[in-house]
Amino acid sequence: xxxxxxxxxxxxxxxxxxxxxxxxxxxxxxxxxxxxxxxxxxxxxxxxxxxxxxxxxxxxxxxxxxxxxxxxxxxxxxxxxxxxxxxxxxxxxxxxxxxxxxxxxxxxxxxxxxxxxxxxxxxxxxxxxxxxxxxxxxxxxxxxxxxxxxxxxxxxxxxxxxxxxxxxxxxxxxxxxxxxxxxxxxxxxxxxxxxxxxxxxxxxxxxxxxxxxxxxxxxxxxxxxxxxxxxxxxxxxxxxxxxxxxxxxxxxxxxxxxxxxxxxxxxxxxxxxxxxxxxxxxxxxxxxxxxxxxxxxxxxxxxxxxxxxxxxxxxxxxxxxxxxxxxxxxxxxxxxxxxxxxxxxxxxxxxxxxxxxxxxxxxxx
Numbered sequence: 001x002x003x004x005x006x007x008x009x010x011x012x013x014x015x016x017x018x019x020x021x022x023x024x025x026x027x028x029x030x031x032x033x034x035x036x037x038x039x040x041x042x043x044x045x046x047x048x049x050x051x052x053x054x055x056x057x058x059x060x061x062x063x064x065x066x067x068x069x070x071x072x073x074x075x076x077x078x079x080x081x082x083x084x085x086x087x088x089x090x091x092x093x094x095x096x097x098x099x100x101x102x103x104x105x106x107x108x109x110x111x112x113x114x115x116x117x118x119x120x121x122x123x124x125x126x127x128x129x130x131x132x133x134x135x136x137x138x139x140x141x142x143x144x145x146x147x148x149x150x151x152x153x154x155x156x157x158x159x160x161x162x163x164x165x166x167x168x169x170x171x172x173x174x175x176x177x178x179x180x181x182x183x184x185x186x187x188x189x190x191x192x193x194x195x196x197x198x199x200x201x202x203x204x205x206x207x208x209x210x211x212x213x214x215x216x217x218x219x220x221x222x223x224x225x226x227x228x229x230x231x232x233x234x235x236x237x238x239x240x241x242x243x244x245x246x247x248x249x250x251x252x253x254x255x256x257x258x259x260x261x262x263x264x265x266x267x268x269x270x271x272x273x274x275x276x277x278x279x280x281x282x283x284x285x286x287x288x289x290x291x292x293x294x295x296x297x298x299x300x301x302x303x304x305x306x307x308x309x310x311x312x313x314x315x316x317x318x319x320x321x322x323x324x325x326x327x328x329x330x331x332x333x334x335x336x337x338x339x340x341x342x343x344x345x346x347x348x349x350x351x352x353x354x355x356x357x358x359x360x361x362x363x364x365x
Contacts, residue, residue: 055364061352063364070347073164074174078278079340080286096280097128101140101149103263105312106133108320109230110153111302112178114309116291125283133312144268145170151284153178157261161351161360171269174347176285176340177261178292180333181254230323260350261342262330285340292331292339299324 055063102110113131116122122129132149134140140152141159154160157177163170254260265288271277295302303320310320335343354360 055356057352057356059364060356061348063355063362064348064351067362067364068161068165068351070344070351073160073172074342074344074347076176076337076341078175078281078285079338080282080289081338081341095126095128096283097130098151098280098284099130099132099149101132101138101143101152102134103140103153103155104133105135106131107310107313108303108306108315108323109263111306111309111320111324112288112291112295114291114305115294115302116287118305118309119291119294121287121290122284125287127280127283127287129284135312141170141172141266144172144266150267150271151281152266154264154266155262156182157264157347157350158354158360160264160266161354165361172266173269173272174261174264174266174342175272175281176265176288177342178263178265178288178340179327179330180261180335180342181259181330182262230326259346261346264342265340289339295324296328296331 100113102113104110110131113129117129117131132140132143134153134155139159140149141154141163143149144152145163152172154174157174160172160174163172265285267277267281271281299321302324303317306320307315307317331339335341335346337343351360355362355364
């Protein structure tokens with residue numbers, strides 16, 4: 001009997017291949033890469049296998065369009081497409097204080113906001129913005145519902161869908177996104193999507209836990225590691241300074257599974273229900289747009305700002321530049337909709353995949 005090949009993978013945040021015994025990157029098949037992406041979606045949890053055959057994708061998409069269409073929770077109407085970078089320049093009777101909930105700890109992931117603060121873009125809009133760090137166990141989409149923050153940045157767009165469809169729903173709306181595609185993998189149980197598409201048995205993969213660093217592939221404990229393209233790969237690059245034979249490969253999740261907005265800007269529906277609230281959102285997005293454009297145009301100066309503001313996890317100038325280079329395609333995107341803008345079709349596809357695989361509960365009967 002032929003021995004079944006075992007795939008070993010580590011879970012955290014990113015994807016990279018480990019060196020072989022000879023210090024070379026092994027060549028792997030397209031099918032094995034599909035397995036890699038599937039595993040990248042399992043960050044933080046293992047199990048809860050969803051039964052196959054519940055819904056076709058077409059049926060799930062029809063259900064989403066009927067019960068949770070993108071236009072009910074996502075809008076581009078407050079983005080500064082016509083005004084672009086023209087601030088309102090004063091005329092405010094008072095400054096508005098805004099508490100902004102970050103998707104993670106204060107590091108270079110939030111550089112667009114640091115730039116808007118440092119260069120006075122928020123101040124020109126009459127906004128005093130307080131940064132509220134995220135991190136393990138902190139979900140600022142939930143914080144919105146409790147009133148702890150005024151605007152939140154959701155690391156993954158699906159958290160908006162879960163918030164709105166929860167038994168105790170939080171009615172939030174996405175008003176812009178810093179990243180138009182997933183940086184790589186995400187903390188969910190989507191493994192069956194890719195295993196099924198690749199025709200690979202679900203018991204053909206062995207899962208092991210890992211921490212935030214990609215040490216498991218450097219030591220040979222795992223073949224692959226799931227994570228964000230801007231984070232763990234730069235750790236591997238730093239390792240190559242001492243071990244020149246270490247080389248990494250990455251496969252972008254949005255190219256193999258589905259694409260979702262990430263680091264998405266979220267507000268409560270009730271904020272958009274008043275003229276004052278809508279005006280604050282417009283001002284905030286205008287300043288954020290300017291910060292994003294500055295980041296793209298001036299990465300070196302932006303890296304200096306990121307180093308100063310990354311108070312929770314100190315970073316170096318070189319690390320910031322590495323992030324900016326890797327994330328630029330995700331910021332710009334290929335949809336030609338403009339910075340921060342989102343696509344209804346993209347949102348509907350995310351929701352349909354979640355419904356099809358039992359992660360998002362809608363009444364599709």
